[in-house]
Amino acid sequence: MPRRAGRRQRAVSRGGPSMTTIDPTPASPARAAGLLWEAARRHPFVLAACVIALAAEAAAGLLVPVGIGLAVDVIAGRGSVGALAGALVVLVTGAVVAGVTASASASLTVRVAEPVVAGLRESAFDSVLGADAAAVERAGSGDVVTRLTADVERLSEAASGTLTAFVSAALSIVAALFGLAVLDWRFALAGLLAVPIQAGTLRWYLRRSGPVYRHARVAESERTQLTLDAVRDSSAIRALRLERRTEASVGAASQSAIGLEAKAVRLSTRFFGRLNAAEFVGLGAICVVGFVLVGSDAVTLGAATTAALFFVRLFDPVNTVLGLFDTMQQAGASLTRLAGLIGMNEATEPARAGSHRPLHSAPAPPPVFAIPNREGHQMAALGVVIDGIAVSYPLRGEVLSGVDLHIRSGERIAVVGASGAGKTTLARLIAGLVKPSSGSIVFTDAAGLRVSSPLVTLLEQRTHVFTGTLAEDLRLVAPWATDEELGAAARAAGVPLGSGAFSEGLASHVGSGTTLTPADAQHIALARLALSRSGLVILDEASADAGSAAARRLEKAMDAVLGGRTALIVAHRLSQAVTADRVALMSDGRIVACSPHERLLVDEPDYAALWDAWRASPPVR
Numbered sequence: 021m022p023r024r025a026g027r028r029q030r031a032v033s034r035g036g037p038s039m040t041t042i043d044p045t046p047a048s049p050a051r052a053a054g055l056l057w058e059a060a061r062r063h064p065f066v067l068a069a070c071v072i073a074l075a076a077e078a079a080a081g082l083l084v085p086v087g088i089g090l091a092v093d094v095i096a097g098r099g100s101v102g103a104l105a106g107a108l109v110v111l112v113t114g115a116v117v118a119g120v121t122a123s124a125s126a127s128l129t130v131r132v133a134e135p136v137v138a139g140l141r142e143s144a145f146d147s148v149l150g151a152d153a154a155a156v157e158r159a160g161s162g163d164v165v166t167r168l169t170a171d172v173e174r175l176s177e178a179a180s181g182t183l184t185a186f187v188s189a190a191l192s193i194v195a196a197l198f199g200l201a202v203l204d205w206r207f208a209l210a211g212l213l214a215v216p217i218q219a220g221t222l223r224w225y226l227r228r229s230g231p232v233y234r235h236a237r238v239a240e241s242e243r244t245q246l247t248l249d250a251v252r253d254s255s256a257i258r259a260l261r262l263e264r265r266t267e268a269s270v271g272a273a274s275q276s277a278i279g280l281e282a283k284a285v286r287l288s289t290r291f292f293g294r295l296n297a298a299e300f301v302g303l304g305a306i307c308v309v310g311f312v313l314v315g316s317d318a319v320t321l322g323a324a325t326t327a328a329l330f331f332v333r334l335f336d337p338v339n340t341v342l343g344l345f346d347t348m349q350q351a352g353a354s355l356t357r358l359a360g361l362i363g364m365n366e367a368t369e370p371a372r373a374g375s376h377r378p379l380h381s382a383p384a385p386p387p388v389f390a391i392p393n394r395e396g397h398q399m400a401a402l403g404v405v406i407d408g409i410a411v412s413y414p415l416r417g418e419v420l421s422g423v424d425l426h427i428r429s430g431e432r433i434a435v436v437g438a439s440g441a442g443k444t445t446l447a448r449l450i451a452g453l454v455k456p457s458s459g460s461i462v463f464t465d466a467a468g469l470r471v472s473s474p475l476v477t478l479l480e481q482r483t484h485v486f487t488g489t490l491a492e493d494l495r496l497v498a499p500w501a502t503d504e505e506l507g508a509a510a511r512a513a514g515v516p517l518g519s520g521a522f523s524e525g526l527a528s529h530v531g532s533g534t535t536l537t538p539a540d541a542q543h544i545a546l547a548r549l550a551l552s553r554s555g556l557v558i559l560d561e562a563s564a565d566a567g568s569a570a571a572r573r574l575e576k577a578m579d580a581v582l583g584g585r586t587a588l589i590v591a592h593r594l595s596q597a598v599t600a601d602r603v604a605l606m607s608d609g610r611i612v613a614c615s616p617h618e619r620l621l622v623d624e625p626d627y628a629a630l631w632d633a634w635r636a637s638p639p640v641r
């Protein structure tokens with residue numbers, strides 16, 4: 021029976037408006053196979069040991085039919101007990117060696133397959149983390165989650181089971197064909213009668229199954245996306261009484277996924293049924309040839325028995341190889357989807373090359389939180405040299421143009437300007453989240469030397485708090501930190517340990533399901549900043565959510581944790597501009613002036629007007 025097998029200049033200059041091309045469509049089969057091979061060949065020794073064990077298993081497997089054939093001849097010819105014992109020794113030796121090598125090859129395959137699949141999942145995950153957030157949203161978080169979970173699982177199952185079964189089957193086919201031909205060429209010819217039926221069946225199946233599996237994966241992704249959306253927006257759904265409609269759309273997506281899965285099962289059942297038919301045709305032909313050859317004394321009864329058993333051994337792996345196409349189709353669909361995710365950032369590379377003026381290397385965006393270690397705990401304030409930067413958004417066009425800004429190491433710059441002037445874009449550009457269409461950014465150390473891997477931290481208005489205890493959240497940035505060090509950082513950042521949402525101190529639960537205020541979340545983000553050795557901090561309205569007293573607490577905490585680091589502060593609250601070393605005034609995507617507050621008040625009427633308006637506004641300061 022057929023078996024179902026189981027930075028930057030090296031500074032930075034980043035590529036430009038090509039971000040629109042990010043689209044994690046599945047990669048081509050060739051690209052996906054290349055990725056798989058690249059990952060697998062990192063384990064050459066285990067891979068070679070695995071192939072050797074499989075070859076030994078195939079060769080040993082032949083001894084069993086040979087032993088049975090010998091036994092048949094001994095019995096038919098009324099031979100001696102000693103001859104029968106010899107035949108049984110051959111049989112038992114074959115069975116034992118085949119069993120031992122099969123178990124060795126299975127465990128070696130897992131040792132190759134699991135790290136390979138884990139490596140692919142990590143590359144895909146890195147790619148998602150490194151991608152522009154808007155691009156991930158466009159791709160659909162449900163789709164991304166399905167690729168990182170269900171597709172990886174499918175791949176993992178197929179890689180551990182399929183690899184062993186496939187190579188084992190291929191080697192067994194070679195061994196059994198060789199054995200048949202050695203017995204008598206007519207046996208080999210009779211066995212080949214099954215081949216046209218198998219080839220036709222495979223062609224029929226491959227044409228139909230690929231699209232069905234691909235559509236099934238897409239339907240699964242849609243169901244995941246709708247479910248995630250429904251959970252995330254549950255309060256809005258309840259408030260608008262959309263429960264029925266939401267249930268109906270999740271149900272419809274689920275039905276569509278179930279229908280496609282059922283179609284896939286029907287297809288594979290028919291596939292295996294046709295393979296069984298081919299098996300009966302081939303085995304029947306071997307029996308007829310055996311009958312004729314034994315009758316004409318061309319071969320012994322034992323040899324005909326061995327030939328029939330060789331054929332079963334031949335047919336079984338052939339069915340396995342063909343049957344594996346079923347698993348391989350599914351795994352292949354999953355692999356191309358995962359490879360598409362891995363390639364989602366690479367998709368921007370061709371557009372980056374040559375499309376702008378002197379863009380140097382293309383660095384990965386810096387981590388939002390710098391993770392220090394004990395040795396590197398000393399943070400070094402960074403300088404930034406921005407020259408002739410322009411930034412465009414898809415469908416919007418250029419929003420920054422000709423921006424020059426030189427920030428000295430340890431300097432504090434406040435960025436001010438009317439709404440839409442480009443302040444956030446500038447902040448996100450320096451943080452590596454937005455790519456320039458031209459110009460360059462160079463990061464330097466205190467001595468003015470280029471820094472290739474700058475540690476930059478961006479704190480935005482919407483601060484993410486990871487679910488868990490406060491200590492766990494802070495240790496994401498500083499895994500080395502003792503409870504005392506975490507406590508000191510939290511207190512410096514104004515986290516009210518022992519009261520309110522933090523009544524349990526570092527053991528307080530934070531993140532989803534808790535009642536943290538936006539200001540609480542911002543204090544936690546500042547504590548993470550205190551623990552990081554980031555040399556450049558970008559604050560984009562980090563205190564804008566807070567009321568007046570809370571805003572003052574945040575500003576005090578911010579001063580405490582910034583220390584001697586370089587800081588760029590997008591300041592809607594002009595009190596932040598007064599304490600900055602210099603104020604960059606932006607208008608229509610350009611920096612029109614950059615001087616200390618007092619000087620700007622005198623030189624720039626627009627800034628003086630902003631300042632007067634802010635001072636005259638009601639005191640939510």
Ligand SMILES: Nc1ncnc2c1ncn2[C@@H]1O[C@H](COP(=O)(O)OP(=O)(O)OP(=O)(O)O)[C@@H](O)[C@H]1O
Nearest residue numbers: 413414416419437438439440441442443444445446
């Ligand atoms: N993702 C985007 N896609 C298209 N246009 C965008 C995007 N983000 C910002 N813009 C546009 O770019 C321009 C600059 O926006 P930006 O947010 O940088 O300005 P800002 O000075 O920070 O404004 P605000 O003070 O209102 O936050 C605006 O016209 C804005 O509409």
